[in-house]
Amino acid sequence: MPDLSPLCALGARTPRRVTHGALTLTETPECGLASLALRRGTPPPALDLPGPGRWQAADGLTLIWTGPGQWLVELPGAAETDVAATLAGKVPGASITEQTDGWVLFEITSSAGAAPIEHFLERAANIDLARFAPGSATRSPIEHLGTYVLRRAEDRLGIWGMRSAAESLWHALDGIAARMVGRG
Amino acid sequence: MRFSGFRVFAEALTGHKGWKPLWRDPDPQAEYDVVIVGGGGHGLATAFYLAEVYGIRKVAVLEKGWLGSGNIGRNTTIIRSNYLLPGNQPFYEFSMKLWENLEQSINFNAMVSQRGILNLYHSDAQRDAYRRRGNAMHLTGAGAELLDQAGVRKMYPWLNFDNARFPIKGGLLQRRAGTARHDGVAWGYARAADLRGVDIIQNCEVTGLQIENGRILGVETSRGSIRARKVGVAVAGSTSRVMAQAGLRMPIESHVLQAFVSEGLKPAIDGVITFGAGHFYVSQSDKGGLVFGGDIDGYNSYAQRGNLPVVEDVIEGGMALMPRIGRARLLRSWGGVMDMSMDGSPIIDRTPVDGLYLNAGWCYGGFKATPASGYAFAHLLATDTPHETATAYRLDRFAKGRVIDEKGVGAQPNLH
């Protein structure tokens, strides 16, 4: 193990968490992430790859479609491992780039079902909720920041944002949730 | 009829019975020495200077709608000569000098008001770039001052200095800059040209150019064909469409620019202010409205309307710069069609067709150029040589690599 200690994207040793009404926002540093792009002429991998606008979990991985022939792959709990090497073992011949540190993951959960999540989303991003059931994933700007938004469940979102802008993204998400409470 | 305070006084006492039409509505004649296509600011100014300076009075201005219905009637009224590059600076300074004497030369109060323009800077790099620009302005006599933060605070203490993402560090001030009443400019030039014999023909759309053996013979219009020795095209956003009638492709894209005005408010902003960390500029009209704008929408368009993201972007900039405006209301927004050129600078030149002349590529800076553009275009039409302040505005500068790119963004019109 390296004799250096990591920091969370929000700048502390421990992840940040806040609750506003039914919504809880949690910084989630332990999830590993890598990008996966298929190369021309290489056979398709054994993995079941989700199509446009979708994410899919299989074999301990969560694959998120990000573009034609491209995915982001979540490896929950694997942030401190060699994510790219793990993935390369599963998808030989692909272009793989370690991304764990390129991004920050905020999980947003609701204690009151889907409604708070949907009210939150309609203030955050231009996403048609009728087309955003669990299993959906999309890239969408939130307050000028590019993010990947995953509908993990009716009452749960995962939002990946640029690591360097973690503080600004948190401010935006936290503000939306707080104002929802203020509005009652 | 000469306009004056005395005349207004006399008419007020006699029930305003003596006023005459500001211009005639003549039918087109069969032939003119010069036909100007486009009855906007530049076309009308061209006609005025042709008649006034170059003595060419057998001139028609053809306008497809009502005179002044293009960008001259729909802009943020700013005049300034704070340019950087040698191809531009003398021209815009010439324009500023013409502005300064406009009312007297056309006997019409277009309300040229030199209340100053302040370009804010937010970083040392921006300050250095403004210093380079301000010095260039001094070299042509345009004049400029470089303010530090305290200097800006003194002028506008209510700007957002203390809670800003991009703190204001200072600004480049051109005191001679300001605003002019845009419609008044069109009307003033139109009236003055009309008085000198120019035929301003409204509701007359040019539908074709008569060209034989590479030489222009006249124009086809919705009101019949008109012969002309020379044809000058000054149609801003419609340039590509009109020049296509001559088989020419242009280094121009037409883009939509929105402008905005708030409800009338008591005086709050004296001069023109531009935000340096977002695209937002604002002034307050004599009537009290905050007149402001920002980026073009960024896609090719002839629709004369923009979309909401740019509305938000512009006003976000405004709110960040001057959070006191939050409780004022937007009253109206416009979308105009801009002839965005490939380097962000204009073209005043002859074309490959003999007798066909082009005045175009004003991007969203055409209003301030109106007097000099008209003057220089008249000079070119009358003498076949470029005016001394407009020698760089050549059509072949793109092929030859002599672009005038103030922003340094290259051949991408929506970034200029």
Next chain:
Amino acid sequence: MLIPHPLLGLRDAQEFTYLGDARLIDRPTGGNEAELAEYVYLRDNPAGVHRELWFHEQGDRSWLVVTRNTLTHEILGAELARDVSLARKGDMA
């Protein structure tokens, strides 16, 4: 404005960066200065149907060729620029 992304359906135009005339796909390979100057600087700029390049920068990072009417802003279709480019290269080959 909403762009009908061929893979993702209607998307807010704010997610895109606009480039312009789709002819920019047809870069003259090994061209001379005059050909390149025309490629870089001259545009048809029609008032009507226009084929143009939009980049889904805040989305899937696909370049699209969008067919749009510049008078009405009506969008008549959108394709992946990559497919358009490959098809043209196939035609030329």
Next chain:
Amino acid sequence: MKRLSGGLIDRSQTIHFTFNGKRYQGHPGDTLASALLANCVQLVGRSFKYHRPRGIVSAGSEEPNALVTLREGARAEPNTRATMAELYDGLVARSQNHVGPLNFDLLAVNDLLSPFFAAGFYYKTFMWPRAFWEKLYEPAIRRAAGLGELSELPDPDAYDRGYLHADLLVVGAGPAGLAAALAAGRAGAKVLLADEDFRLGGRLLAESDQLDGAPAQDWVAAVKAELESLPNVRILTRTVIFGVYDHGVYGAVERVSDHLPTPGGAVRQTLWRIVAKRAVLAAGATERHIPFADNDRPGIMLAGAMRAYANRWATAPGTGAPVAIFTNNDDGHRTALDLMAKGIPVAAVIDARRGVERHGEYRLLPQADVIGTQGRLGLHSLTVRTARGSDTLQVGALGVAGGWNPNVHLASHHRGRPVWDERNLAFVPGQGGPGGLFPAGACAGKGSTAEALADGLRAATEALAELGLTTPALPLPRAEARYDNTAPIWHVPGKRRAWVDFQNDVTVKDIVLAHKENMRPVEHLKRWTTLGMATDQGKTANVTALAVMAELTGKTIPQTGTTIFRPPYTGVSLGVLGGGDTGTHFRPRRLTPTHHWAKANGATFVEVGPWMRAQYFVRPGETHWRQSVDREVLSVRADVGLCDVTTLGKVDVQGADATLFLDRLYANAMASLKVGMVRYGLMLREDGTAYDDGTCARLAEDHYVVTTTTANAGPVYRNMEFARQCLWPELDVQLISTTDAWAQIAVAGPKSRELLSRLVDGFDLSNEAFPFMACAPLTICNGLRARLFRISFSGELAYELAVPARYGHALMARLMEAGADLGATPYGTEALGVLRIEKGHAAGAELNGQTTGQMIGLGKMVSSKKDAIGNIMSRREGLAAEKRLLVGLQPVNAADTVVPGSHLFTQGAPRDLAHDQGWITSAAYSPHVGSSIGLAFLEDGANRMGEVITAANPLQGSEVAVRVVPSHFVDPEGGRLRA
């Protein structure tokens, strides 16, 4: 208080408010306007130009007269329509646009001078002497202009915004809108129903007629209850749809807490961008007035508004004296009947039409006109002209009914052209408006309740059919079906002024003058007279003015035309349109991985595009930034410095054709780069101008990492995708940004190797094993994966070390700790700048998009052997003729300062454009040289080494003699970086 029976106010509660400092009472359900009327307040404001006393004209958002400043201090909200301000306890309002008290406005003198202020007068005068415009005339005009006053304080309230998606948006909750929403709701469509009022019902709230024999409010309540029970329907009250944008995007503002004293924890307003597949426009209609002599006095209002105040708000204008109605249609009679039903005495119905009959027991004056009014601060009598002569009526108020204008605005937003409807004498929506928008009800000329209900249902059915949805049969209630029989009587001719545009004081005379002066096209009329440019956007004036102009020109009204309708439909606060974060969170900030470390170690930060970077680190005892920067620079030159360079863009390039791809992107050759090596690369734009510089590191045969400048990281990555997808899609290349993934720290200075050797895990750093421009993956600090690049921006022996971003903080601390004895020093962007200027490296000020490779001394890098982006165009004659070159400058007198932005002149040459020979791009104090130094683009710079020239800064009144020197002030041979 003057209250009638009935109404939709909550009499169980009394709330208090003040107007111009005086305390009044009202009830929940009141607007400020209805409460003022109930308190017998008639005089509410002053007009724009003539400062005429003005009262309340309307009961809606078209109100041109009753504008007040609502609230105080930072929350002061100028130009608020009293008719739209919902009453709350403690409301404070003030009148506007007067000097002295409202009832004795000193500027009312303008009214006496009005003959001099005819339309367009200011274009004809104030021209002599020239300088007097700015000094005298204009300041006077500006002082007098404007309406309400803006607070100088920042708006303290929060705003938010969001997106809503719907199958059907219904704009307006009157009879047509409610029928449409109910039908669509029952059809299962996702419905949004929006209304600017705080109560559903629209015009039904103002009327006394019944639905199915019961009060209309019963039906409204039942529909509301059903809509609220449907999960697929969402109701937005206090929400105005202000604009239609492309492809079914609608702008909407919800006034979340404007009806409360303060927003509390909530937002003031919300901006909704509504994406609707279809929309039903049920925006209703606006009543128009009839200009006659002195028709603008307080107490004269629209007849329909008078009816609304009586029926909905249980109040009436005036102080109890009888009321008269002036009308050109049957609807005016209906107001008389409703007023009488409420016990208000009606003096007469003055009907301008011939052959009309009474509808009830009131005095009817047929074929009669109002030709004069009296009462300076409030109407007290009318002069009426009938067939039998003129007569005076003592009245406390007058209702004017001039017919109804459909609210065609949104349907006309995309240059849709309204068409003239002869039956209703009004413009109705025509062709060419926004796609997917279905006008219905009064805004489409179907103004009776029965028509509106049916039309709303029709519109919803048609709209949903386009979406493949079937609308179930909807039984509609029985309702009145009337026809107003409006006559084309547009104004009452006379010698005195008759107001067309109340707020801007545009009278019929002004239109006559505009006609005389050939300002006849409708846009000229508008701009010459300022007609329709008031805060009501012409809602109360434009059609009437057109009719007057048509009369003058002898054309029909449709031939005369209409002005173009544009957003917003009604005034919308700038706060909500540009809301969200206006302070330090106005735009996102990107923080470097060592941000918190730097903060804890004395750093001052600077904004570099989106990034916050450490500018310099202040140590105890340092009182001026130059002390810190000089120390940092010298540490790098003498020992070792540490700088976070994470902000440089990093793009991972992989694939079988990666090499070929990069060779086409860079102007210089990349194909020959070996694995484990880095090369400096120059990218050009396609037009041949220098675009970006950076490095290209080859990590494997098919794997590169490209770095870009901080500023160009986004655009370069975009252009790489353009090249990959559009230009050369046949190549096998994959791109992904890794900018944020790696914390990259420059370790620079003669002792950098020594320092790094203490961290690496058994990695050979010797010059032989890891020479200048080498790169390698490695591990450090006991197994942390890292990348090392031997590249130098400072000109010293230097490395850039990259580790996963989360370790950046710890790595910086470790480097400082391990290098304590070596003098390890963190340095910021200022020192970085000094070091690169000393070394003559081009940066943002030189690579500003206007320079060629040649100008920055890299002309030779542009390969003539290949067709990379920009290479051919860089050879065009204009670029080839460029003789300006990047040179160094040193002041002749070492104490002088080289100022960036100065322009360069041959000594003694005139300081004008013709003799301008270049400019200084960057400058800094160089502790290495011992003086200020600069970089500059100088004409013929290659041949002028040693020459003394003048750097002129006339902007700030300074000039400095400088010597032209090579741009490399440090180690021109490059021995240090190869050491």
